[in-house]
Amino acid sequence: MLRVALFIAFLVVPVLEIWALIQIGEVIGGWQTVGLLILDSILGAWLVRREGRRAWRALNQALQSGRMPDRELADGALLVTGGALLLAPGFLTDVAGFALVLPFTRPAARRALAWFLGRRVRAMAARSPYGAVFGGGGFGGPGPDGAAHGSSRVVRGQVLEEEGADGRA
Numbered sequence: 001m002l003r004v005a006l007f008i009a010f011l012v013v014p015v016l017e018i019w020a021l022i023q024i025g026e027v028i029g030g031w032q033t034v035g036l037l038i039l040d041s042i043l044g045a046w047l048v049r050r051e052g053r054r055a056w057r058a059l060n061q062a063l064q065s066g067r068m069p070d071r072e073l074a075d076g077a078l079l080v081t082g083g084a085l086l087l088a089p090g091f092l093t094d095v096a097g098f099a100l101v102l103p104f105t106r107p108a109a110r111r112a113l114a115w116f117l118g119r120r121v122r123a124m125a126a127r128s129p130y131g132a133v134f135g136g137g138g139f140g141g142p143g144p145d146g147a148a149h150g151s152s153r154v155v156r157g158q159v160l161e162e163e164g165a166d167g168r169a
Contacts, residue, residue, distance in 0.1 A: 017090030024091065040094050044086030047101050052079050054103075074110045 025033040055075045062069035082100030085093045099105045 013092065014090075017088075017092050020091050037089060037091075040091075041086065041089075044083070044094065044097060044101070047098075048079060048083040048086065051101055051103060051106075052076075052083075055079055071110070074113060075106060078106055078109050078113065 021033060024036075028036070055072060059069050059072040059076065062072050078100045082097040085097030085100065088094075088097075100109050
């Protein structure tokens with residue numbers, strides 16, 4: 001899956017970007033297309049800066065209140081990714097970048113990120129030889145009753161203490 005995503009990111013996306021630039025340039029003209037790219041880059045930089053400040057303040061407030069800043073950290077990751085997409089020249093990456101940066105579209109992106117990462121963690125825990133230790137009941141490891149659920153092997157045994165030289169345990 002990662003190989004396919006890298007293939008798409010490095011080969012297909014640039015080809016699509018060039019095609020979109022040519023199509024837009026034919027409709028509105030070359031200089032207008034370049035001007036539009038510059039304008040959306042300036043708008044994107046301003047928006048990333050504004051939302052970055054907002055996310056930084058929210059992160060500091062969460063840390064000062066002693067709360068786990070999971071939402072704030074996810075927002076920060078989405079802002080960095082969106083900012084990188086906005087830096088890349090092209091309209092398709094700008095659309096994706098704005099979707100990650102805008103405050104009214106970021107919650108949907110955050111939910112998609114949480115779903116994807118949760119799926120990856122479950123898959124990695126299922127393949128791990130330590131799945132029973134780190135996986136928990138939801139990942140194929142021991143459940144609340146201590147019984148193993150999934151493909152992990154549990155070896156039951158008894159701990160015996162060795163007697164010392166004086167005969168005591």
